Amino acid sequence: MRAALLQLNSSDDPAANLPVTLQYLREAAAGGARLALTPEVTNCVSSSRAQQDRVLQHEDSDQTLAALRDAARNLGIWVHVGSLALKTQDKDGRFANRSFMIGPDGAIIARYDKIHMFDVQVSETESYRESAGFRPGSALVTANTDLACIGLSVCYDLRFAYLYRALAQAGAEILTVPAAFSPVTGAAHWEILLRARAIETGCFVLAPAQTGQHPADHGQPRRTYGHSMAIAPWGEVLLDMGTGPGVGFVTIDLDRILAARNRIPSLFHDRPFEKHTQP
16 A cells, blocks of 8 residues: 655645645645645744644635545545644634545544644753644544554653553554654654654554744744654665655555564553552
């Protein structure tokens, strides 16, 4: 099965970002991909809450989601929307960071709201508090497709190994990790963590990413790491897209999953243990 990863440099204007995303989807389909994957916050990369309030929409009226559903149907491919920033009905006004799995008929077959919020102080000059603007999800989600069983996650989720173990034990064969990773943490941890999640679960890991300095009419421009990656179940890097926007292709051979899990069946070797605190 051929998959395509879209690496984007999204701005803080969803209307300006959409034509690029749609063009990349057409390139993915023309290149033979049956599955195309976009990164986190495909529709809008912004550090400004005021700008987000101006341009973001609720799911049922979001133009990006509607257009991506139409594209999936017109191109006849599966589209994994890494995530969209969307308004919610929450009283505190926080947004959702929501992934979608869209079928070749344009139907939404799965939704996942990012569970773990990126609340960190990366350096003296770089800090994030995602939970101030986005409310976390609480549900583990797999999507059963005619390609494979796909486990959904987003960006900072990558640091929580138990989530991926639970996804694999729930049947996931491919794990998605769409991201807008910080350049600092990306250089230090991105590839290492992606390879670890693949090795621990015996799954393919597909990680489309945002990249570069993101155009912003409002607020401080963000920078992201890029390096969209595909990792095999044994931990090999099959694709590293570097830092330029574009489309990258990878071939997924599901037989490699069983081969890796048969060699090291640790996914099925869980044992209960007690916690003891020494005096």
